[in-house]
Amino acid sequence: MNRPTRREAERLDAQDPLAPFRDDFVIPADTLYLDGNSLGALPKATAPRLAEVIAQEWGQGVVRSWNAAHWIEAPQRIGGKIATLIGAKASEVVAADSTSVNLFKLLAGAVSLRPRRRTILSEPGNFPTDLYVMQGLQRLLGDRIELKVVPTEELAARIDEDTIAVALTHTHYKSGWRWPMAEITAKAHEAGALALWDLSHSVGAMPVDLNGADADLAVGCGYKYLNGGPGAPAFLYVAERHQAKIVSPLAGWMGHAEPFAFRDDFAPASDIRNQLCGTPTILGLAALEVGVDLMLRADLKALAAKSAVMCDLFIAAVEGHPAGAELTLVSPRDGDRGSHVSFAHPQAYAIIQALIARGVVGDFRAPDVARFGFTPLYLRHVDVLDAAEVLLEVMAEGAYKDERFRRRLAVT
Ligand SMILES: Cc1ncc(COP(=O)(O)O)c(C=O)c1O
Numbered sequence: 001m002n003r004p005t006r007r008e009a010e011r012l013d014a015q016d017p018l019a020p021f022r023d024d025f026v027i028p029a030d031t032l033y034l035d036g037n038s039l040g041a042l043p044k045a046t047a048p049r050l051a052e053v054i055a056q057e058w059g060q061g062v063v064r065s066w067n068a069a070h071w072i073e074a075p076q077r078i079g080g081k082i083a084t085l086i087g088a089k090a091s092e093v094v095a096a097d098s099t100s101v102n103l104f105k106l107l108a109g110a111v112s113l114r115p116r117r118r119t120i121l122s123e124p125g126n127f128p129t130d131l132y133v134m135q136g137l138q139r140l141l142g143d144r145i146e147l148k149v150v151p152t153e154e155l156a157a158r159i160d161e162d163t164i165a166v167a168l169t170h171t172h173y174k175s176g177w178r179w180p181m182a183e184i185t186a187k188a189h190e191a192g193a194l195a196l197w198d199l200s201h202s203v204g205a206m207p208v209d210l211n212g213a214d215a216d217l218a219v220g221c222g223y224k225y226l227n228g229g230p231g232a233p234a235f236l237y238v239a240e241r242h243q244a245k246i247v248s249p250l251a252g253w254m255g256h257a258e259p260f261a262f263r264d265d266f267a268p269a270s271d272i273r274n275q276l277c278g279t280p281t282i283l284g285l286a287a288l289e290v291g292v293d294l295m296l297r298a299d300l301k302a303l304a305a306k307s308a309v310m311c312d313l314f315i316a317a318v319e320g321h322p323a324g325a326e327l328t329l330v331s332p333r334d335g336d337r338g339s340h341v342s343f344a345h346p347q348a349y350a351i352i353q354a355l356i357a358r359g360v361v362g363d364f365r366a367p368d369v370a371r372f373g374f375t376p377l378y379l380r381h382v383d384v385l386d387a388a389e390v391l392l393e394v395m396a397e398g399a400y401k402d403e404r405f406r407r408r409l410a411v412t
Pocket of ligand 1: 129169
């Protein structure tokens with residue numbers, strides 16, 4: 001691609017079917033926000049909805065709202081909405097807990113579905129929490145399971161009759177590279193294994209088809225492209241065929257077949273509710289639902305197409321200028337990629353800090369990656385070029401060499 005011009009970007013914005021969505025968000029002043037893949041922007045409808053839940057449902061309804069305001073059904077109701085974004089049935093998804101906790105439940109659940117097998121397969125450089133949860137489960141279960149973290153290019157060939165599950169992140173958090181979900185799931189099934197997908201960097205950025213891929217299990221974040229707010233509840237998916245058999249390691253009253261029978265002995269629900277554990281976090285779920293409802297209005301194919309164009313524009317704008325020469329693209333140049341673009345540079349941390357000081361918010365991923373998320377729902381094509389210009393300025397001026405940009409903050 002030739003170096004794009006601002007006029008081309010303006011033309012793309014004028015034709016963009018998603019452009020009206022920008023008005024549904026609070027766009028921070030004087031900021032080019034390229035971190036919606038870490039924390040999505042605030043929908044304008046969230047604050048009034050939360051005010052209503054707090055003042056009316058909680059303030060006036062108090063405990064009656066569990067029934068009257070349908071609080072008790074929120075995990076399934078919102079899960080059912082998320083299901084349409086990920087190619088699943090409404091009865092296969094719940095919104096609950098964090099992605100990490102859901103991973104733990106489903107990995108342990110996978111062990112329960114394959115009682116005679118021992119290995120869980122994943123790749124090095126998978127998102128840390130995914131690997132840590134697998135390591136934690138291995139410590140808990142001792143010799144019962146073995147975690148094998150095998151080179152990415154060998155993974156498909158390493159699936160065998162001892163594999164319980166392949167546990168992978170669909171879109172890589174750092175590079176944006178995307179696994180062929182249907183192909184890997186089919187490989188797992190050929191060997192009698194399960195496929196568990198982390199959709200955190202996919203959901204809300206592209207169409208996902210869990211049922212089409214015949215996927216067994218999945219998890220994902222609510223606070224990235226779903227715009228559910230900081231620490232929003234996550235979601236999990238269990239294919240219908242596994243729901244009656246899968247055992248959650250976190251047996252809690254919300255997963256009981258009859259939570260309000262108050263029996264001493266646990267008897268799991270036979271449907272997706274058996275993956276619930278404790279009382280749903282109603283305020284978090286209410287904010288998540290606003291983000292999900294917005295996303296449901298968007299055409300997912302248009303989202304994916306726009307994100308591909310925005311990523312292409314950014315790469316071409318940065319690489320097409322001499323000031324971008326020191327930055328090494330670590331994302332796929334085209335094709336199977338998510339909605340973010342990453343460049344490696346030994347001073348990536350300082351570069352991101354220098355950009356933030358100039359109003360361009362991306363993030364740093366250790367050890368040397370500067371990551372830029374292009375949220376198709378509320379970013380414009382001109383924002384992409386403007387952000388590239390600021391990055392090129394920072395590089396050309398060497399602005400990142402300033403000492404103050406090297407001080408590491410707790411969250412990068
Ligand atoms: C792929 C992936 N999985 C999981 C998480 C986070 O999980 P949690 O919400 O439990 O912190 C992230 C966060 O960035 C992520 O990128």
